[in-house]
Amino acid sequence: MNPRSSQCPDAGREPPGVVRSSSPLSSPLWCVLPLLLWVGCSGSGNRPAPTPTPGEDSQDAGCVEPPPQQTPDAGERSDVLTPSRLLRRASLALRGTPPTDAEYAEQESAGDDTAQRAFVDTFVDETLQQPVFYRTMFEQARDWFNIPLIPRTADEPEYGVQQQRSIQRCPDGTAKAGAWKYFRGDNNACSGQKPDGTTPADEVSIEPWWAPGTTVTLVGYAANLSATGTGSVNGNPVTITCATSGPEGTCGCGPHAVRCHADFQTYAGFEDFVPYNGEGQRRLASEEPARLFAHLAWHDRPMTDLILGAYSVAPTRLQAAYVMQGIEGGATSLLDDDSWWRPSRFSSAPVDPEHTAGDPAAWREYSVPARNPFLLAERDYRFDPRTTTGAAKGIPAAGMLTSLGFLNAYPRERVRGARALETLACEVLAPPSGQTFNEYKRDPGTEGPCQHCHRRLDPAAIHFKRYAKQGSATEGWGAKYLMPGVGTVWHWPARWRTGEYPYGGDPFAHWNRWYAADTLLTPVTEAQAQTNPEALFIDFLPPEHTLLGQVSDGTVGPLGFAKLILAAGAFDKCVVRHLHAQVLGRDIDPAKEAGYLDEQTARFIAGGRKVRPFVKALTQSDLFRRGR
Template sequence: MLVWVGCPDPGIVVGNPPVDSQDAGCVEPPPTQTPDAGEKSDLLTPSRLLRRASLALRGTPPTGEEYAALEAAGDEAAQRAFVAAFVDQTLQQPAFYQTMFEQARDWFNLPLTPRTADAPEYGLPQQRTLQRCAVGTARAGAWKYYRGDTSACSGLNADGSPVDERSLEPWWAPGTTVTLVGFAASTAATGTGRDPTSGNPVTITCATTGPEGTCGCGPNAVRCHADFQTYAGFDNYVPYNGEGQRRLASEEPARLFAHLAWHDRPATDLILGSYSVAPTRLQAAYVMQGLAGGVTSLLDDDSWWRPSRFASAPVDPEHSPGDPLAWREYQVPERNPFFLAERDYRFDPRTQTGASRGIPAAGMLTSLGFLSAYPRERVRGARALETLACEVLAPPSGQEFNEYRRDPGTEGPCQHCHRRLDPAAIHFKRYAKQGSATEGYGAKYLMPGVGTVWHWPARWRTGAYPYGGDPFSHWNRWYSPDTLLTPVTEAQAQVNPEALFLDFLPPEQTLLGQVSDGTVGPLGFAKLIVAAGAFDRCVVRRLHAQVLGRDIDPAREAGYLDDQVARFIAGGRKVRPFVKSLTQSNLFQRGR
């Protein structure tokens, strides 16, 4: 008796594996020396098979009506045909989309964007909050800044002059007209703000500074957010609000995976694609990040909020095209141009002068929910390896290491993980949060060395005020020259401090045995795990666990895993056909 290496159950004995089976080498041959020779005693009955298929594809057992229809189908062969038709129908129903979303949400396990202070203060919106003037005020029903403009609703400034007033079509309610009053309605090119050091009034340029001080909300009020709650901020903040921006951001990666499954796109688009999915409120966060980087042309772009402009975009099956609440497909570089459409952008700050143009968009890896949820590059790299390459980062036991001095990638016991982790983390350097927020506005998300805005005098390397806090203190502590995470020389860092933000893997390093092509940012990481085959194996294992109820052991079942991965790739890496093939396998239809 022989055991076929790679079978899901090492107890299954086989002779010659059938070459045309999806479970090649893993099918138990019918007994030949028993009274029931030729009969498979462990095939599930049609009713149990229907239950298994229903739980795998939609997460709920069959209904009474479905069981009745199964019984009415006729003999066992007809009932099995009924189950096969049930699988085909379910794969085309919104319930399958929802199952893929829920599976991906549990798989990615992405935390919410952290608070920047007490609830509801988190920084992602980068918009100033508007609330309506109360009933009984001179401008009742009009919208004003929640903070910083106490006289707006009275209709008069402190000197007795009328406050600014402006009617417009707002981005959050296309096709309607609202009235802004006070500073929110200002269209002046300059305004009055506060010097961050002295607190004294200073003149600020509204187009580049945003709605700070007395500057207004801009065209269609795109720099502001209307809050309908009693206390501003909770509308976007609370996780139980399914339409709140904070929850939407955390769900975007899982929604993207479900979108790929539903629209039969390659699963690799999850980390290699330049597009994602988001409703209008979430897309606003990408536009605000682009504006924060100085792309003022976004102020006049209505393609992200006017339904007629996105009516043809593919959407989730639970919404109609053109619905602002739909999870619709969009090109990320069109919302934030610093997430580049270019697929092989290279920038080496050790040898190239000037600013980086940005980092290529990379599906969920450049989603604001992923980048903001993990505040450090090493945490991003670790989670990306664990989640998308199914890597296990476990501490060593019974080993001795050299003394730790300054580089966890080459010194001390932590190098056990950091030798694998830092070549991933290097791709996630150019995104960091600074400061705190008030109802969502005030915190900044820096993309160091990118564009025209995110640069600082060389003294930031000394930690001198105002560069003593995060993220500068983190950069100064951990982006040390001549380390695995920062492979630049001290001389190169002295000439150009931004060389510390080098964010691609140099050729002398490898990740999962792969050498980088020089693509910067998370897309460079994505290319490496796809080239290594780790991403495909990880997706297959996750889908196998969803459909068959258990993971594939990559050590004991290597041959079986390789067969499944080969079939997944041959099918264009599409989720739905692969899921269907798993339901057709002998393993799916067996049980005791």
């Protein structure tokens, strides 16, 4: 404490004639002034406290002990925590809980002050190598990203991302007890009969993807291995090709029942839908970005892989959703690929520290393009629909930005762009005040008061256009996730631009309303849109526009966005601010502490953008060791 504070009545007694008040403003001036100066030198006030002239008996003498000029903690208080308080701070920062009594006792028995401080350094090194550090990083990222659960597509539990038809076992007492059948639409299968009452129903024994090494029996339509089947359009029967239509109508589950989801619950769908099921696919999808962050921290990978990488992490049940999206796009070769569900094929993949290698439930590393080839491995893929006709190959995989949890949680491109800017570039999109804007007519990016945000937002949102949901689900199957203009499947006759049936609903209605030519979100001419309607799906930033002051290299999709925020320096600074808040307990103010932020960011980059060494460096800083 400042020796002068002994003059204040705050020590527990008042000077004669002074009555204590609940308001600090009623305290004598000599008591309030040191408090104000302390706030200034702590970095909590609006401006730093002035440096006293040497030899001057100023009021803040003894409050601030200026550190050496080269320290990155210039301007902060120089009070040093006691060893036990330092241990507590390290434990809270790295594992979210205070030290145990045994740890306090072990520290105290280490010896003198120097030895007890060395104990803290050893504690930090050991904790950084323990699974609890992975868990801390995961929970920090989950709070930071704050990605909601993917919305339901109709009534609960209609959740469609898995795009697999639910099957359930026939009950005891039936002719086919224990066999698996479609949950709906094949009521006589468990009796061994076809729906019209004739016998026998189809039956096949397979090794299923959800239980490798075992054999199960499919019965009824689920077991149909025919190349074609019968479906329904507007109530009329039509012939469908099973290889491209999925488990629709009378088509079966396919090899290893890849097109189906085994549901062990009473009512199909809830197992994957409910948020409290830690192994339900809906929750797994929402957690994937945070799990990827923790994976990178744990395995000492550069944090840029969070937004630039062509790989991610997921257990088998979540990888199934990526496989199904690829199959729905026409990549039917995935039906025979067992690399994502057979443990012997992924036994060497890096996993989280809470599971063993080869565990289907482990958050293991996987190549995203290997699961969905329309999320490309190419790092510089360019496609300009204004000058190139035909289909795009896809969009490059971009870590969490192309994760199903992120894309489906935010169903519109502008929401995706806004959340990506706020979360990964620490941008603040606040409404304007006291400004006059031109009249709004058709483009929120250049007209009306909304352009205050949209001038920054739309150059980000343009990268998130080639993904949209259509329709609703039934037990997890039925909804479609479109990647317009990509591959061989996601194309429509030009009349979709008119909104005529069957193109009157979403996402076509949204595209027709908001993908307007000659706007900031869709920088194509009306003539180009008339010639090629798919030009409206342009998903890279043309060179005449910038994002955070950066010009795009033409890379399409979310990867193009990721490159821009990285080139602007915004991503690195944002990561540093969040790690600093986790370890030091407070954010870095980019306006008031620009120099400090730059120095910490330079340290982070110099360390290979790896979390563990940067976190350790923060625990060794003077700022971490200061306090009361």
